[in-house]
Amino acid sequence: xxxxxxxxVSLAAVFLALVLGVLIGVGISGRGFVDDSERTNLNRxxxxxxQQLDEAEVSSRTQDAALSFTxxxxxxxxxxxxAGRRFALVFVGSVDRQVVGAAVERAIDDAGGAIVRLRAxxxxxxxxxxxxxxxxxxxxxxxxxxxxxxxxxRxxxRxxIRGGETPLWSALTRVLVEERSGGLGEPVDxxxxxxxxxxxxxxxARFLEGFYEGLTTSDRAVGVEAVSAGISAVPVYRRAGLxxxxxxxxxxxxxxxxxxxxxxxxxxxxxxxxxxxxxxxxEPIQPGE
Numbered sequence: 001x002x003x004x005x006x007x008x009v010s011l012a013a014v015f016l017a018l019v020l021g022v023l024i025g026v027g028i029s030g031r032g033f034v035d036d037s038e039r040t041n042l043n044r045x046x047x048x049x050x051q052q053l054d055e056a057e058v059s060s061r062t063q064d065a066a067l068s069f070t071x072x073x074x075x076x077x078x079x080x081x082x083a084g085r086r087f088a089l090v091f092v093g094s095v096d097r098q099v100v101g102a103a104v105e106r107a108i109d110d111a112g113g114a115i116v117r118l119r120a121x122x123x124x125x126x127x128x129x130x131x132x133x134x135x136x137x138x139x140x141x142x143x144x145x146x147x148x149x150x151x152x153x154r155x156x157x158r159x160x161i162r163g164g165e166t167p168l169w170s171a172l173t174r175v176l177v178e179e180r181s182g183g184l185g186e187p188v189d190x191x192x193x194x195x196x197x198x199x200x201x202x203x204x205a206r207f208l209e210g211f212y213e214g215l216t217t218s219d220r221a222v223g224v225e226a227v228s229a230g231i232s233a234v235p236v237y238r239r240a241g242l243x244x245x246x247x248x249x250x251x252x253x254x255x256x257x258x259x260x261x262x263x264x265x266x267x268x269x270x271x272x273x274x275x276x277x278x279x280x281x282x283e284p285i286q287p288g289e
Contacts, residue, residue, distance in 0.1 A: 074251050075110075081262045081285055082113030085189040088160055088182075090215075091120040092208060093197030095179050099226045099249050100194045107254035113189075113261070117182030119160065121211075122175070123197055124204040129175045137171055149203050150210030157214020161221075163187045190220030190261045193242070195233040212240030222260050224248040227271055238268060246270030252278050259283075 087108060095101055095118070108115055134144045143152040152168070156176075159166040166184045173180070193215060200208060215221040223237030227247040237244040243260050247253035247270040256269040259280050267276035 071251050074255065077255055077282060078107075078110045078258055079285070080112045081258050082108060082111035085113045085261070086116045086186070087113055087261065088188045088191040089115050089118045090160070090191060090193045091118075091179075092193065092195040092200075093120065093123055093178075095120045096194065096196045099228075100196070100224060103226070103249040103254060104192050104194070104224060104257070107248070107257045108261075110254065111258040111262070113258075115182075116186070116188060117160075117184065118180060119177055120179040122178040123200055123208070125207060126175050127203055130172065133171055133175060137167075139167065140171060143168075146203050146206070149207040150213075153207040153210030153212075154214035157211045158217045159184070161188060161191060161215065161217045188218070190218050190222070191215050192257070192261075193221070193223050193237075194225060194248075195223075195236075199231060199233075199236075208236075209240065212237065212242060216241045219266075220261050220263065222257060224253070224257060227253070232272075234268060234270075234274075244268045244270070244274075246272045246274055255279060255282075 089101075089104055091101075105115060131144060134140045142148070143155070156168050156172075159169055163184045163186045169176075169184055193212065199205070212223070221242050223233060223240075223242045223244045225233055225244075225246055226249045228249075229246070232246065234244045234246055243266045245253050245256045245260070246268075248257055250271060252271060253269075256279050259282055260266070260269075262283075264280040264283065267280055268274050269276050269278060269280055271278060
């Protein structure tokens, strides 16, 4: 997890090094190792670093307080927030049950919702097999060809959300899907997507761009990742119009996910470089909801 304490320590080390540099330079000789203009510049840097250090210390204490509050209020905030709501969970790549999968399942369960279908997409795409399957069905030939990959992805995303008649999933599951559970008969109230594979290239990348956009058929579509994710997928989610949570394996991340899936303010939340802060605004649960 990104921790501001590490930033405070780094700033303190730089601050101390500058102070020692000035003191040693002055102590060894009248002029020291630095001339007056250089000494003035170093003093200015020390003043700026001290201000940054003070601000970082305040931010670190604020972060600690926020995390402590989240832990203490977790059960109250999550209770019945997603009661009766149904969700789809999609992995781009193999299912990550140990970290992201476990965190998402816990968040949905703690908030009273249910994951009713899961799909793990096999990537990179098996392009030749995919083309053959599309060619075999006259109703699907409009999706043939590399230039149609984004639209193919978009329609698959839409089908996943709305359920019912899903001709593309019916035709392409055996080549597109590595693992699945739950049927596609009913619509879902929202979708969570996670990427468990490195970024893809060429046609697969174009397909996935369309797929992510198709998921925004639901206004409760959230991309997630663990706080320890190596290459973040958040920029991809943002371009596609998905909300995101960059620390779903923490209590703060699980709360953010539940609030977004309950209809909270769309945005990009988490504990790393999330532009909208750690959590979306949390609306109280009304009695009877």
